Amino acid sequence: MSTLLPPPKEIAMMPVDWVEERSGAISFGKFMLFRNVPKDISWLQTLGSALITVFILQSTTGILLAMYYQPDPDTAWSTIQWITNDATLGWLVRGMHKWGSSIMVVLLFLHMGRTFLFGAYKYPREMTWITGAIIFILVMGMSFTGYLLVFDERAYWATIVGVNINGTAPILGPALSYILMVGPEISTYTLSRFYSLHMLVLPSAIGGLIFLHMLLVVRLGVTSPPWSRMQPTEDDV
Amino acid sequence: MPRLTARERREGYQREYAFQKRHGKPFFPNAVFHDTIVSLIVVALIMGLTILWYAQFGPVSADPTAERVGGLLGPAYEAKADPGVLGYHPQPDWYFFFLFELLRIFKTPQLLIVGTIIIPTIWMVLLIGWPFIDRNPDRRLSRRPIALAIGVMVPVVLLTLTFYGSKAPGVGGAASTEPGAAAFAGGACSTCHVLANAGTAGNVGPVLDDAKPDYATALKLITNGQGGMPSFKATYTEDEISCLAGYVATWSAAVGETPGPNADTAKETYPASCEKAGGLFTGTASSAAGP
Missing domain, CATH: 1.10.287 (Helix Hairpins)
Structure with missing residues (x-):
């Protein structure tokens, strides 16, 4: 019998080999992990990965919140109240989503500041910067659509001010306000529209752009600091 | 230094970056180590803020115009949204x-x-x-x-x-909830005028608490403007101007000991104009939120 069976190590590797043969996922993973990055990158280049962590955190807590939240003017506030006070660890999930959003905006500023000071947006990384800048604007859109959902006084009036800001734009302004609020004032439809933007449209757009952003980072490589001493001499060329 | 051509720039960059990669270090475990530490710190920070916020927030105030309750990190949420409240900031x-x-x-x-x-x-x-x-x-x-x-x-x-x-x-942060106060404080008036009731402190135009215009004067000035004051004919509707004029006449007269003329008549009639004009004069009048 023993002659018919391959050695145990080979049996264990069979599913891995099966996946690798069909998708190349294993060699891709190996490439991702063991590709070289410039020698002098360090703590300053960790903000991007921290942002991905926060994005995953926001998605996870957001999915959990969406399981209990009802986007309806009559019940929205009560469901928030219930999540915060009664649901098991609901305060933690909602609190982490709330504070995660603030931390995400702070990290975005720091990440962008680092990129700016390093001149990391220069040739050939212009597209990486542009995708990042659009992510930044979309995250501000997440913040704006997010705080109406609590449907407390602050949420309601701050949203009116925000929508009125859009409304001052020439020509398109009033139409934009109308589209955002689905009518002349905040109603059930406004709440479901903001909810849909907040949990479907904007997160998918941000997720897609993060993927593009990462693709460009891997393709072009991580930037070394501008003070890097790792310069090729004549002998290396 | 002479300006580089696009080709020189590209080749120079590629040479430099290829060198840095060749003499670089693998992403794992070097960069992954730094990334993991920072991500853990960030998650700990978010959890820390949440726990601090949870430990501090007090009961939700039923009065939406009251100071925000809760600790340093704010309340869990405020009172339920009420479109009828105009004094809210x-x-x-x-x-x-x-x-x-x-x-x-x-x-x-x-x-x-x-x-x-x-x-x-x-x-x-x-x-x-x-x-x-x-x-x-x-x-x-x-x-x-x-x-x-x-x-x-x-x-x-x-x-x-x-x-x-x-x-x-x-x-729109008016100090009072009188009809017209929110519109006065939130609109252009507050930029230039002091009016104690509305809690505004603009210092461009006359102090209304001292000037105490009567209803007719206020109406004329808001409609047509005078001197440095612009005309608001095109900005506000007739009802809105009437509301503001009545509000100014009534509440500037209420300050100090010498009431302005006609203050009492205006006090009776102007809230009706405000009612017709709606709350903040922004098209978001005080009607119910839900359908």
Whole structure:
């Protein structure tokens, strides 16, 4: 019998080999992990990965919140109240989503500041910067659509001010306000529209752009600091 | 240094980066180690803020005009949204304070669009198009004086706006809930005039608490303007102007010992105009939220 069976190590590797043969996922993973990055990158280049962590955190807590939240003017506030006070660890999930959003905006500023000071947006990384800048604007859109959902006084009036800001734009302004609020004032439809933007449209757009952003980072490589001493001499060329 | 051609730039960059990669270190475990530590710190920070916030927030106040309850990190939530409340001071979350402050700087009807649309649009265009604006190929800060100046200036401006925005009383933030107060405080009036009842402190035009215009005078001035005061004929409807005039006549007269003329008659009639004009004069009148 023993002659018919391959050695145990080979049996264990069979599913891995099966996946690798069909998708190349294993060699891709190996490439991702063991590709070289410039020698002098360090703590300053960790903000991007921290942002991905926060994005995953926001998605996870957001999915959990969406399981209990009802986007309806009559019940929205009560469901928030219930999540915060009664649901098991609901305060933690909602609190982490709330504070995660603030931390995400702070990290975005720091990440962008680092990129700016390093001149990391220069040739050939212009597209990486542009995708990042659009992510930044979309995250501000997440913040704006997010705080109406609590449907407390602050949420309601701050949203009116925000929508009125859009409304001052020439020509398109009033139409934009109308589209955002689905009518002349905040109603059930406004709440479901903001909810849909907040949990479907904007997160998918941000997720897609993060993927593009990462693709460009891997393709072009991580930037070394501008003070890097790792310069090729004549002998290396 | 002579200007490099596109080809020289490309080849120079590729040579340099290929060298750095060849003499680099593998992503795992070096960069992964740093990334993991920072991500853990960030998650711990978020959890820490949440726990602190949870430990501190007090009961939710039923009175929406009351001071925000809760500890340093704010309440769990405020009272349920009530579109009928006009005395409320809306304030955005901190990351929109800079925009909020711009709105306060450019709050006259003619300039409003500068703060709401023009400046934010310019910022967005500059942000997205920045790699095409800064064509200097050098990455060292000592060779990028203009970029460095902008890089320092932008956060300073944003932080300053955010700071003053956080101190702002709020758009439409009237001190009282009298009819017309929210519109007076939230509109152009507050830019130039002091009126104790509305809690405004503009110092461009006359102090209304001293001037005590009667209803007819106020109506005429708001409609047609005079001297430095613009006409608001095109900005507000007749009902809105009547509401504001009545509010000003009534509540400027209520300050001090010498009541202005006609104050009592205006007090009777102007709330009806305010009722017709709606709450904040922004098309978001005091009707119910739900259908």
